[in-house]
Amino acid sequence: MVAVIAGHRLEPLVDESVFLGLGSAVVERGFLGRAARAELAATLARYADMARTHGAANVTFLGTEPIRRAADAASIVRDAAAEAGAPLHVLSHEEEAYLTIIGVTEGMPVTHETLVVDVGGGSSEFCIVDATRRPRAAGLQVGSARLTDRFATHDPPTSSEVASMRSAAAEAIRRAPDASPSELIAVGGTASNLIKMLPEAITDRVLTRERIARIQALLAAEPATTTSARNAINPVRARLLPAGGAIVDAILERYGADSVRVSEAGLREGAILAVDHAGPSWRDGLADLAHGWRT
Numbered sequence: 001m002v003a004v005i006a007g008h009r010l011e012p013l014v015d016e017s018v019f020l021g022l023g024s025a026v027v028e029r030g031f032l033g034r035a036a037r038a039e040l041a042a043t044l045a046r047y048a049d050m051a052r053t054h055g056a057a058n059v060t061f062l063g064t065e066p067i068r069r070a071a072d073a074a075s076i077v078r079d080a081a082a083e084a085g086a087p088l089h090v091l092s093h094e095e096e097a098y099l100t101i102i103g104v105t106e107g108m109p110v111t112h113e114t115l116v117v118d119v120g121g122g123s124s125e126f127c128i129v130d131a132t133r134r135p136r137a138a139g140l141q142v143g144s145a146r147l148t149d150r151f152a153t154h155d156p157p158t159s160s161e162v163a164s165m166r167s168a169a170a171e172a173i174r175r176a177p178d179a180s181p182s183e184l185i186a187v188g189g190t191a192s193n194l195i196k197m198l199p200e201a202i203t204d205r206v207l208t209r210e211r212i213a214r215i216q217a218l219l220a221a222e223p224a225t226t227t228s229a230r231n232a233i234n235p236v237r238a239r240l241l242p243a244g245g246a247i248v249d250a251i252l253e254r255y256g257a258d259s260v261r262v263s264e265a266g267l268r269e270g271a272i273l274a275v276d277h278a279g280p281s282w283r284d285g286l287a288d289l290a291h292g293w294r295t
Contacts, residue, residue: 001268002051005276008107008294010269013054017189018043019236022066023122023145031071040076041083048084059086060275062267064096065123065143089283093139096267097127098286101135103270104185104263107277109292115181115255118266119190119247121145121240127290128179135290136179142172144190147243155223157242162220165243169250176254184257187266189237190244195262196231197241208259212249216242 002014020040025032032040048059061080067073067090080088091099100118101110113130122143129135151157151164186207195201197215219227224239233241252260274282274289282289 001272002054002056003269003272005272008273010106010265010272014050016047016050017234019234022070023120023143024149026066026070027122027146027149030069032066032076033072037072037076037079041079044080044084044086044088048086058275059084060271061086061088062096062099062271063088063090064267065120065139065141068092069122093123093125094137095283095286096139097125097137098135098290099270099274100125100187100267101127101129101270101290102273102286103265103267104187105292106265106269107273107289107292107294109294110290112182113180114183114185115179116185116187116263117251117260118188119144119186119244119251120188124173124247124251126176128177128181129290131291135287136177138177140172140175142169142247144240144244144247147246148240152239152243155239156220159220162216162242162246166246166250169243169246170253173247173250173254176251179255181255181257184252184255184260185263186248186251186260187263190241191248191260191262192264193231193233193237193241194245194248196233197227201262205262206259207248207262209249209252212245212252216245219245 003010003012025036044061051059067076077088101116104116110129111131116127118125120143123139123141125139127135127137147165147168152161194215197218198211201211219242224235228235228238
């Protein structure tokens, strides 16, 4: 994402993503390896060039779950910095969650207990923040790619494969942090692509347990290529959606909620706002920034 900031709000200039299979590679062999590292570094270099072409004064790269777990993480960071001319910050689970909160709130003070969750490919990040206490953050190693790689061998997945993913998701989400949030917000590609499956969800950007059940039925009725073409979803992402839906549903069940609001903003937006507000030391005060700084 390349963006300018106007009155604390982001105006995106470029918003692009590409699937490199980093999570699956690390799950399979524990590291990326020379070829995958080169592909990643080349992609980041292209992004850095794109950002600078648009006048970006700062380029910040973030590494999340796959890089945290990769045995060759130090080489990944070194290669990326050398190729792209910008540092790659490998975030902790807490840092990732704090940045996500900042992206959602845009730096506005939080007035009620809020849970923001990002269901990723390899992990899911939880951040709970309210008006007074230190934000609480946790990451669970349950994600849409991880469950798909483990359980789904058919396209679409069979009913037994979906049941296995639902069971594994529910078991993992039981370890999510305790909270009684008055608002649940989902961010990231899993949630934003699930809502594309239903016109009413596109309109109000809300996922309910009933809607998730309908989405899962649609996903079970056709292969990922058809889902992709019908709903303008990346084909790789489409194959991961049954697992993603199972995780979101398990989160709603865990917190006794019927619905979750889906926000377009998230980690990337939070990083841009944090770097702009706090400068080079942005990582040192993320817990305080997560409470908001605007008046």
